[in-house]
Amino acid sequence: MKIQLALDRFTVPQAIEIADEVRMYIDWIEVGTSLIKEFGMESVRELRKAFPEKIIVADIKTFDNAKYEFEMCFNAGADIATVMGAAPMVSIDTCINVARNMGKQVMIDLLNISSEQLQDLCKYEDAIFCLHISKDMQELTGIKQELKSLKVPNALRKIENVRLALAGGINLEFLNELGKNNAEVAIIGSSITKAEDKVLSARSISEAASKIKGGEQI
Amino acid sequence: MKIQLALDRFTVPQAIEIADEVRMYIDWIEVGTSLIKEFGMESVRELRKAFPEKIIVADIKTFDNAKYEFEMCFNAGADIATVMGAAPMVSIDTCINVARNMGKQVMIDLLNISSEQLQDLCKYEDAIFCLHISKDMQELTGIKQELKSLKVPNALRKIENVRLALAGGINLEFLNELGKNNAEVAIIGSSITKAEDKVLSARSISEAASKIKGGEQI
Numbered sequence: 001m002k003i004q005l006a007l008d009r010f011t012v013p014q015a016i017e018i019a020d021e022v023r024m025y026i027d028w029i030e031v032g033t034s035l036i037k038e039f040g041m042e043s044v045r046e047l048r049k050a051f052p053e054k055i056i057v058a059d060i061k062t063f064d065n066a067k068y069e070f071e072m073c074f075n076a077g078a079d080i081a082t083v084m085g086a087a088p089m090v091s092i093d094t095c096i097n098v099a100r101n102m103g104k105q106v107m108i109d110l111l112n113i114s115s116e117q118l119q120d121l122c123k124y125e126d127a128i129f130c131l132h133i134s135k136d137m138q139e140l141t142g143i144k145q146e147l148k149s150l151k152v153p154n155a156l157r158k159i160e161n162v163r164l165a166l167a168g169g170i171n172l173e174f175l176n177e178l179g180k181n182n183a184e185v186a187i188i189g190s191s192i193t194k195a196e197d198k199v200l201s202a203r204s205i206s207e208a209a210s211k212i213k214g215g216e217q218i
Numbered sequence: 219m220k221i222q223l224a225l226d227r228f229t230v231p232q233a234i235e236i237a238d239e240v241r242m243y244i245d246w247i248e249v250g251t252s253l254i255k256e257f258g259m260e261s262v263r264e265l266r267k268a269f270p271e272k273i274i275v276a277d278i279k280t281f282d283n284a285k286y287e288f289e290m291c292f293n294a295g296a297d298i299a300t301v302m303g304a305a306p307m308v309s310i311d312t313c314i315n316v317a318r319n320m321g322k323q324v325m326i327d328l329l330n331i332s333s334e335q336l337q338d339l340c341k342y343e344d345a346i347f348c349l350h351i352s353k354d355m356q357e358l359t360g361i362k363q364e365l366k367s368l369k370v371p372n373a374l375r376k377i378e379n380v381r382l383a384l385a386g387g388i389n390l391e392f393l394n395e396l397g398k399n400n401a402e403v404a405i406i407g408s409s410i411t412k413a414e415d416k417v418l419s420a421r422s423i424s425e426a427a428s429k430i431k432g433g434e435q436i
Binding site for chain 1: 226227251252254255256257258259260261278279281282283284285286287290302304305306308309312329330332352353354355358
């Protein structure tokens, strides 16, 4: 399983410094929604420049204006951009098409969607599906309780070689449990970025993740 | 009815120049989602500085991380910030609370929500509800056809003195028709910003809007 380091609520220089510290233990770097909304595409460009060897995920959470936003992310150097599964299908369609045309990838954030919406999304077999416990939900209910209830819906399991990412306060303790879901990517934020010893935390998580089978598509 | 000028797909200096040209014919200025995602909070700060007398709407389309994003917008000078109605209720709750604490307003974007979600949102009686035809939908189906089908749901009509905003390719031709909905705000983008004669277009729209009764809450 790969590690996607989620960088949120930092300045761009802070984000670069943290990612650089744990560089050898992470696979993908997520330019968090808060970085994009606070600093714009400059955040994506700077992280792209600082980490030319990494997969850069722009967590832009597109809901409309899909072509403009996705081209903006990919032109700024992102390899993957995110769209909300709750967005209108016309927008998600557009994201998929822009990504295919530019040789890039789409991550669909499944936060707060209905089972009917999920069913509709399953046609995007080449997308990465992100099962997501929101920051606000984590703060409301406590992380551990929510993570335990994180299950991959049957609709997604039916997709052959489905690409899954898991997000939402994931720490070392739950990494193995989550591994049972056969996810390609674990999205980790504060368990690394807020750790007293970031390198130690990243190394432990990386070692645990390396023992978990996951997709190898990218 | 008030006019909210939506500024999207421009640089910040372009946005300021356009808004300044039509300054006397508009009431609220929307820092579009594309400006925020491309240039960050700098876009809100610059428009706030250039238009101290206007209501500034930050169309941040929050879906998570609500406290951080809303405080960021209000601290940058916005009077109103937007949250997606499709977001988890815990996040919308947080937006409402942050706005109340800071003496600011929330606009709830009703794009792509279910009737159950709308029912739940009706408890936020002091929010501004934005009925929204998305940019991507406009481009797919043609603006006129979609605008004709824009109806205020009964659930919203039941709220006493409900505050309504309408968005989605609104032009002069449809302004009067939309006026029947008793909206407080018409959100106008390209009908002004892409007009050959922006001042003429803004003046005509402003004159038509001034004859339509709407809310006066802000």
